[in-house]
Amino acid sequence: MAKKPTKSPGSKSDAELNRAFLRSMLLQRRFEERSAEAYALGKIGGFCHLYIGQEAISTGALSVLRPDDYVVTAYRDHGQALARGMTPRAVMAELFGRRDGCSGGKGGSMHLFDAKLNFLGGHGIVGSHIPLATGVAFAIKYRGGDQVCLCFFGEAAVNIGAFHEALNMAGLWKVPAVFIIENNRYGMGTAVSRAMANEDVNARAATYNIPAESVDAQDVFAVRDAVTRAVDLARAEKTPTLLEMRTYRFMGHSMSDAVSGTYRTKAELEQEMRRDPIILLHNHMTEAGEIDDAAYAKLDEEIKAEVQDAWDFADASPEPELEELYAHVVVD
Ligand SMILES: Cc1ncc(C[n+]2csc(CCOP(=O)(O)OP(=O)(O)O)c2C)c(N)n1
Numbered sequence: 001m002a003k004k005p006t007k008s009p010g011s012k013s014d015a016e017l018n019r020a021f022l023r024s025m026l027l028q029r030r031f032e033e034r035s036a037e038a039y040a041l042g043k044i045g046g047f048c049h050l051y052i053g054q055e056a057i058s059t060g061a062l063s064v065l066r067p068d069d070y071v072v073t074a075y076r077d078h079g080q081a082l083a084r085g086m087t088p089r090a091v092m093a094e095l096f097g098r099r100d101g102c103s104g105g106k107g108g109s110m111h112l113f114d115a116k117l118n119f120l121g122g123h124g125i126v127g128s129h130i131p132l133a134t135g136v137a138f139a140i141k142y143r144g145g146d147q148v149c150l151c152f153f154g155e156a157a158v159n160i161g162a163f164h165e166a167l168n169m170a171g172l173w174k175v176p177a178v179f180i181i182e183n184n185r186y187g188m189g190t191a192v193s194r195a196m197a198n199e200d201v202n203a204r205a206a207t208y209n210i211p212a213e214s215v216d217a218q219d220v221f222a223v224r225d226a227v228t229r230a231v232d233l234a235r236a237e238k239t240p241t242l243l244e245m246r247t248y249r250f251m252g253h254s255m256s257d258a259v260s261g262t263y264r265t266k267a268e269l270e271q272e273m274r275r276d277p278i279i280l281l282h283n284h285m286t287e288a289g290e291i292d293d294a295a296y297a298k299l300d301e302e303i304k305a306e307v308q309d310a311w312d313f314a315d316a317s318p319e320p321e322l323e324e325l326y327a328h329v330v331v332d
Contacts, residue, residue, distance in 0.1 A: 015290045019299075021063070021220050022285065025055040025278050026300060028079040030307045031088055035078065035095055035109075038311065039255045044095045047124070048109040051079035053250035056277035057182055058083040060223025061150060064231050070118045070140075070149040072133045075110035076182070077122045080152060084119045086112065088310035098317035105320045106328070126187075127153060127160030130179065134166040137175035141238055148176045148234040150227075155244075156187030158201050164208075167242070171208035176234035178227065179210075179242045182217070184249040189263040205242040217245035218275045248272040 032050045039048050051058070058079040062071065065084075073080050081091050086102055094101025095109050102114050103122075111122040120136065123129035133151030140147045157163055158181060170177050181201050185192055192199050205212035211233070215226045223245065230241035250273055252261045260269050285291040291299075 015285075015288070017063075018281065018285050018288075018290055021059050022278070022281055022291070023299060023303070024059040024063075024083055025220070025281065026303050027088070027306065028055045028058065028082050029278060030300070030303050031082060031091070031310070032078055034307050034311060035092070036251075036255065038092075038095065043315070044109065044255075045097060046108045046110075047075065048095070048255040049076040049253065050251045050255070051076050051249070053272070053276065054182055054184060054217070054245075054247045055079050056220040056223050056281075057152070057180070057217050057245045057247060060217075060220040061152075061180060061227045063224055064227045065150065066147070068118065069147045069231075070120060070133075070136050071152075072120045072129050072136065072149065073122060073152040074126070074129065074154060074157070075122070075124045076154070077110065077112045081112040081114070081119060081122070084114070084117050086114050086117060086119065088306055089313040090114070092307075092310035092314040093317045096314040096317070097319065098314055099320050099324075100313070100317040104324065104328070105317075106324070127157035127162040129153070130157065130160075130163050130166040131169075133177050133179070134170045134173075134175060137170065137177035137234075137240070138173060141173070141175050146176075146235050148178060148231050150178050150180060150231075152180045152182055154187060155181050155183040155185070155192055155201055156190075156195065157181075158204060159196065164204070167204065167208040167210060167240075170240040171210045174238045175240055176238050177240045178230040178234055179240065180227075181242065181244045182247055183244050184247050186249070186253065186261075186263065188253045189257070189261055191263065202242060202244050210240050210242050212242040212244070214244040214246060217247040218277045218280060220277060220281055248275075250276075 032052050038044050062083040071084055090102040094103055098105045103111050110124040113121045133149050137149040202212035202214055213226050216222050226243055233239045252258050
């Protein structure tokens with residue numbers, strides 16, 4: 001955490017940027033803590049995968065993008081949706097299955113979409129969206145644009161055929177995509193070492209002639225630096241990159257899993273929680289004299305109020321009408 005952040009061209013000072021990062025990560029954290037509570041109260045149905053512990057990835061990576069760039073992601077999508085600029089109200093209403101949710105209440109936790117933000121979801125089938133990202137990036141190049149497409153997925157998706165087909169084509173056609181592996185070391189209840197013949201996920205990149213990098217993803221500055229390099233390469237030279245973000249999820253796989261699960265030790269979890277990305281950034285800002293306890297507490301209170309507002313909004317929003325059942329759905 002010694003490094004200074006890379007600033008956006010002509011934008012915020014380091015202190016302002018750090019504060020924006022802290023705000024973004026805390027918003028995701030508080031939002032999901034309340035989501036867990038809402039799930040336990042039965043206000044959220046279906047699946048719900050929390051992102052707690054991984055917030056430096058969404059925050060650092062999406063801070064690099066322009067509004068006209070594209071984002072495609074998997075089912076652990078709340079943090080990325082918020083970091084991309086979706087409102088807590090629209091996300092919470094979607095989790096509650098209500099009409100004012102970003103997908104009209106019919107998508108739920110795993111299917112957050114916002115076409116205006118070029119946020120292309122929220123996909124529940126492991127690895128299924130990676131070819132979509134290659135397709136989006138191909139379309140950008142075909143049309144002569146200079147946008148990029150960022151694609152997030154878990155390390156288990158690296159074992160899926162779609163990953164290999166998509167990376168082969170991306171490498172062959174040289175499309176402006178950045179593939180981000182969020183390596184939290186577990187796919188559901190299975191450790192990487194029990195599921196992968198070669199745990200070096202970046203080794204796959206060389207097969208497809210794609211550059212790769214591994215990043216300490218609890219450090220928001222390291223994430224931002226690596227994604228800046230990859231996005232610059234994609235924009236200028238239409239070269240894709242594979243980035244392994246080394247992280248850890250603090251919660252179970254989903255709300256159907258215990259908080260820690262039975263597949264890892266409590267000691268491991270406690271050890272990893274010492275590298276909470278929010279604590280690391282907070283410590284850095286405290287040492288730099290950019291925040292004190294009172295300012296942190298005030299920020300936290302503001303964010304908690306914003307999340308409470310999202311909860312109230314979602315609770316008051318009506319359910320979708322019955323006639324909506326077949327709208328936007330392929331039924332034949
Ligand atoms: C093709 C497919 N197989 C199995 C599942 C069931 N499943 C859902 S999540 C998951 C684990 C994925 O782990 P990873 O990609 O590492 O992401 P993480 O949950 O750790 O973020 C599995 C096996 C699925 N959704 N799709």
